[in-house]
Amino acid sequence: MTAFRTRFAPSPTGFLHLGHAFSALTVFDAAREAGGMCLLRIEDIDTTRCKPQYEAAVLEDLRWLGCDWPEPVRRQSEHFAEYHAALAQLHSKGLVYRCFKTRREIAEDIARAPHHPGEGPEGVIYPGPSQPMSADEEAERLETGDAFSWRLSITACRDHLGADFDRLTFTETGEGPDGETGEVRARPETLGDVILGRKDVGTSYHLACTHDDALQDVTHVIRGLDLYFATHLHRLLQELMGWPVPVYRHHPLMLDEHGKRFAKRDQSLTLRALREAGETPDSLRKRVGL
Structure with missing residues (x-):
């Protein structure tokens, strides 16, 4: 290589x-x-x-x-089948769940929750449901053909990794928005429960990108500063899937x-x-x- x-x-x-x-x-x-x-x-x-x-x-x-x-x-x-397989692995570990909420419903939830985490670096943080959906309700929603997204549960990931969740780091050879460089602590929780796939498209940028970087033996990821915070999530996916961790460099945007x-x-x-x-x-x- x-x-x-x-x-x-x-x-x-x-x-x-x-x-x-x-x-x-x-x-x-x-x-x-x-x-x-x-x-x-x-x-x-x-x-x-x-x-x-x-x-x-x-x-x-x-x-x-x-x-x-x-x-x-x-x-x-x-290569959608490959991404579906990766998502299935996360599902088998209990790390993703179907979310049937629309953006409007999430916004309404936020308005009713005084202690909601609010905005994160990539928009509104969805912390996940207060109570998991019952199997019967999920089956009923699927039967009626309701749209849904697959979300990664940060809570489940933290439980799955234990203390290692707070030890996730990546190497930044450029500079983050606040001058971050060198070994950076990954903080995927700042993005909340992100979408990794949808009913109609069984993957997302985050899952497909990290899958392909691993598959193609990418050792260095060089991309714009707008994707700096996505790297925190990508580092978590790499840990969950046993994928290698490239060196990162985020360049300024024109x-x-x-x-x-x-x-x-x-x-x-x-x-x-x-x-x-x-x-x-x-x-x-x-x-x-x-």
């Missing part, structure tokens, strides 16, 4: 923009400088928003930037003149638009500060 093995993993829900270019070049450059390898992974579990034309554009834009990768490219939409992150709706800053306007790979590198 290559000593330094990383990946760039875009979702083909639109055309790549300036922020994607910065991230891609950061990842591929790091692999080259380390004498390692950078994989390309297409994270297309959202089969509604992900489109073949966007995937084709991703490949074209990355090649224009000068990036190359080994074949075959892993497309997550081709912002526009208003201090906002670039978005795929900013069509004037897509790589294809910039290329048509005369941008070259070298001039784009200078534009993003590389």
Whole structure:
């Protein structure tokens, strides 16, 4: 196995923009400088928003930037059975549960609970039900075809791991939002009971991403600072599933003149638009500060 093995993993829900270019070049450059390898992974579990034309554009834009990768490219939409199997393992350990609550119902619960944990780094924290749903009620809800999500129970994970839950750490070679670097204590509880799958899509970004990093022998994960807090959850999943723990590096995000992150709706800053306007790979590198 290559000593330094990383990946760039875009979702083909639109055309790549300036922020994607910065991230891609950061990842591929790091692999080259380390004498390692950078994989390309297409994270297309959202089969509604992900489109073949966007995937084709991703490949074209990355090649224009000068990036190359080994074949075959892993497309997550081709491997749902693997993610279902991973979710089934967590379910067999009693670590996930079906949640039938809608966002509105969760918001109403929060309004009624004076001691609710409130907002976390990735939005409202769902601490789980005060009482588990009975088997009869769950069977009835399934019989009527109600929508549900699979949530990871932080309480069950803490009980399962015991004292090891509070010893989870990961290595950060970049810098977190509050200057975190080096050995960082993982705090997955700050995200609450996150969704790992849904009735219609049996996986989530969190589960598919950590599964594939383990499967593909990724040793270094280099990604944007917006995913820093997800790493705390990913470290827990790695512990629960017996998966290896990569070294992490979270890089700053590129912002526009208003201090906002670039978005795929900013069509004037897509790589294809910039290329048509005369941008070259070298001039784009200078534009993003590389």
